[in-house]
Amino acid sequence: MPALSICAVTFCSVCGHTTVSRVPSGDNRLRDCCDHCGAVHYINPRPVVGTIPVWGDQVLLCKRAIEPRLGKWTLPAGFMEINETTGDGARRETLEEAGARVKLGPLFSMIDVPHVQQVHIFFRAELLDTHFAIGTESLEVRLFDQSEIPWDEIAFRTVSTTLELYFADRARGEFGVYTRAIGAAPTARAVSA
Numbered sequence: 001m002p003a004l005s006i007c008a009v010t011f012c013s014v015c016g017h018t019t020v021s022r023v024p025s026g027d028n029r030l031r032d033c034c035d036h037c038g039a040v041h042y043i044n045p046r047p048v049v050g051t052i053p054v055w056g057d058q059v060l061l062c063k064r065a066i067e068p069r070l071g072k073w074t075l076p077a078g079f080m081e082i083n084e085t086t087g088d089g090a091r092r093e094t095l096e097e098a099g100a101r102v103k104l105g106p107l108f109s110m111i112d113v114p115h116v117q118q119v120h121i122f123f124r125a126e127l128l129d130t131h132f133a134i135g136t137e138s139l140e141v142r143l144f145d146q147s148e149i150p151w152d153e154i155a156f157r158t159v160s161t162t163l164e165l166y167f168a169d170r171a172r173g174e175f176g177v178y179t180r181a182i183g184a185a186p187t188a189r190a191v192s193a
Contacts, residue, residue: 047079053076053102087104110179
């Protein structure tokens with residue numbers, strides 16, 4: 001059975017006519033299709049790229065100034081832009097959100113988040129200096145020792161998972177590359193009186 005269309009494209013971006021949701025010839029999934037010009041509108045996952053910026057034994061985190069998860073802590077990360085590599089995007093996001101310049105290290109984690117159509121990609125990185133600053137999407141930026149990480153205030157499960165893996169590898173003295181998938185968080189069930 002074909003998967004349901006995730007995001008409805010109501011109007012064709014090629015000709016402006018109304019689209020219909022159907023399985024195009026030669027495909028196996030519902031797509032938003034334009035019967036006027038023949039365009040098929042594919043909705044693909046959006047890569048989120050970021051870093052684990054370190055200075056000695058400390059990790060740089062940003063407190064979010066925007067939704068979702070306003071006021072929660074995160075690693076500097078954001079959506080990859082057209083015409084940039086994942087590494088370029090991770091460096092750019094670190095500079096934009098934390099005012100931090102980094103020497104980009106190797107890929108560390110790639111976490112699928114299919115329920116929001118995203119893939120989160122984090123690189124290890126070394127801060128070039130301690131001249132970092134609040135970006136337009138951050139309320140606060142600071143270095144944390146492992147014992148100071150505000151685990152209950154981490155914005156996203158991809159970030160807490162990445163940090164847990166990072167600290168475990170650091171304690172072992174050897175870093176790996178990790179892939180994971182994170183499903184939707186369980187929702188609270190209503191309790192009848």
